[in-house]
Amino acid sequence: xxxxxxxxxxxxxxxxxxxxxxxxxxxxxxxxxxxxxxxxxxxxxxxxxxxxxxxxxxxxxxxxxxxxxxxxxxxxxxxxxxxxxxxxxxxxxxxxxxxxxxxxxxxxxxxxxxxxxxxxxxxxxxxxxx
Numbered sequence: 051x052x053x054x055x056x057x058x059x060x061x062x063x064x065x066x067x068x069x070x071x072x073x074x075x076x077x078x079x080x081x082x083x084x085x086x087x088x089x090x091x092x093x094x095x096x097x098x099x100x101x102x103x104x105x106x107x108x109x110x111x112x113x114x115x116x117x118x119x120x121x122x123x124x125x126x127x128x129x130x131x132x133x134x135x136x137x138x139x140x141x142x143x144x145x146x147x148x149x150x151x152x153x154x155x156x157x158x159x160x161x162x163x164x165x166x167x168x169x170x171x172x173x174x175x176x177x178x179x180x
Contacts, residue, residue, distance in 0.1 A: 055148040057139035062118035062130040066137065074116040080109055087117050091126070129153045 059066035075084065083102075090100050102110050111132065121127035129150050134140040151170055155163045 055145060056152045057131070057142065057145040057149050059137070060131045060133070060140045060145070060149055061153070062115050062132060063122070064132075066140075067115075067132060070134075072115055072132070073112060074119055075109070075112050080113050080116070083113055084116060087113070088120070091117075091121070128157060 058064065061067070062072070087100055087102070090097065102114060104110050114130075114132070118127055118130045122130075130153070131146055131149055132140065139145055148170070151166055155166045158166070
C-alpha cells in the first residue's frame with residue numbers, strides 16, 4: 051500500500067547503503083559519542099530527541115549506523131532513515147513520515163498495522179481492503 055510513498059533503501063542496512071560501503075565505527079573511535087547516545091537511549095529523562103551534529107566528514111552517518119545496528123541487535127530499533135542528497139528517494143523529505151510508518155508497522159501487531167493502514171489510507175487517499 052505504501053510502496054510508492056516510501057524510501058525502502060533508506061534503512062541503515064539497505065542494499066543501496068551497503069553498496070555505498072556504509073559502515074560502523076572502527077574499534078576505539080567515537081567511543082564517547084556512542085556512549086552518550088547509548089545512555090540517552092536507555093534513560094527515561096523526558097529528552098525525546100538526540101541531535102547528532104557536526105561538520106561534513108566528521109562521522110555522523112557512521113555513528114548513526116553504529117547506533118542503529120546496536121539497537122537492531124538489541125531488538126530496540128523501531129525505525130531508521132539515512133538521507134542522501136544524491137539519491138532520489140533518500141533525499142525526498144515527503145517520504146520520511148510514510149517510511150517511518152511503514153517500518154514501524156512492520157514491527158507491530160496486526161491490530162496496530164490495521165489501524166495504521168486505515169489512517170494512512172485516509173491521509174494518502176489510498177484504497178484499503180478489510
